[in-house]
Amino acid sequence: MFAKIEKNQALTLGLIAALFLVYAYTTSLPRITDFIIFCIFVMGFDLLYGHMGQLSFGHMLYLGAGAYGCGMFAYHVSPNPFVCILMGILTAAGLAALLGQVVVKTGGAAFALLNLALNEVGAYLVLSPMHRITGGEDGLSLFFQSYGFINFGDSVFRFYFCLAVLLLVAFLLLRLVRSPFGNLLKAIKEDEVRARFLGYNTYLYKYVTFIISGAVCGLAGALTSVNLAYCNTSLIAPTRNVEVIFSALIGGAGSVMGAVVGGTAYMTISNYLAAYIVRWEMFLGIALLFFAFYFRKGIWGYARRA
């Protein structure tokens, strides 16, 4: 059944919308808005990891770039929320375009660690040398302009706006990964040398994918700033990279739906388990071991085969 749903784009988007609507109205709208934004982040990360086979340990850098691009624009230039979100996306995409020129030339462990190193540098720059414009450790408290019913101070509006953005991103990513471009990414993941021998300049395709991935993560960062009306260094912290990697793994890497399931599962565990168990991270570790040994295709991967 799930395999059939995944093949049909409208059904996939409908399922995602239904999942979040039911979850939001049975729990808490603001909390599920956080979940939705995190899922966008996982989808951006998984484009690189699940679809192209490049594991990054430093994608918090692009979430942070989006968050600060949006936040700094709102704080220093204009509180127009749409322009701020656009600035967040452009900041992250621009940074990915700059760093990707070097990063994409590497692969495997070097790719993962180089991204982590750049994330560390980015977090340091935000915290210290750039503290006058980033707010340093204190971060930035933000205000966004309202235009009639477009009011980002309203949690209901924020929920529906973020859900609409998630559906749009999912739609675009589904189109992308099912196009010849997406097939080439799968080929690069399986065997890059052979993809090159079909006549493709794989560096170019990897570079473009890196920028798209950075831009989607930046969008998630910008939405986080708008949602919290705040941005601080936790949004660029390298130690938080494990969250997105974990989510992609438990959801099922290489699938847009898997990213949504993984992101939601991770946020559910980290939000609700923490209320009952002090050291909840230990259970997260045990869950990860369980998935690594018995459910390597992730929740969605197995649901799809059932």
Place this chain on the structure above:
Amino acid sequence: MLLSVDNLDIHYGHAQVLHQASMSLTEGELVCVVGRNGAGKTTLLRAIGGFMKPSAGDIVFKGEPMSGLSLEQVAQKGIKYVYQDKRVFGDLTVRENLELAAYPTGESMDSAIEKLVAIHPKMKKLLDAKAKGLSGGERQILLIGRALVGDPQLLLIDEPTEGLAAIIIGEIVDILLKMKSKITMVVVEQNLATVARLADRIYVMKEGVMAREITQREIIENPSNYEEEL
């Protein structure tokens, strides 16, 4: 002259695996390279395909030197490679494998599918099957069909019958015979009965050296004439 390889030296680290290997190819020929395991056959093929950089010597294709070209540039020049291990892009369907090959060459999908079906009509039923589910023989046919997309001028085929059942070997040889004279091919092969059926000329390799070139039809057709040299 379509291809000429002159005095090619190849090293793996400090170990030299090809010693001044030379060969040439005219348009429409099917040349087989034979030799024992480790003789340097695949290394020679990989060097022509641009996978390995020679430490000395020249590879000239259609009058242009190939040294310094990237893999994609070699492919764009019209050289295609069919790998020994029969690995296709398993997560893609047969159709998507062809599409991937067709896209950079500008060839239409209909024409790409037609080429595959022309060499093996049964593949028509498998177009929407995942390539990882194909048998070894079907994978080999897909690899050959995929290599034909874009009308390459030179096909490099590494051990096309290795690991296949006898009946499938017959089918692969028939396919290569069908393609013969329409496209220039270099085939690395250890099965001498296959070589005898396919080859216009044979290069015998021994310990990284091009030991002998066989051009006479009567010698090619009787493998006992050269199997002792392997």
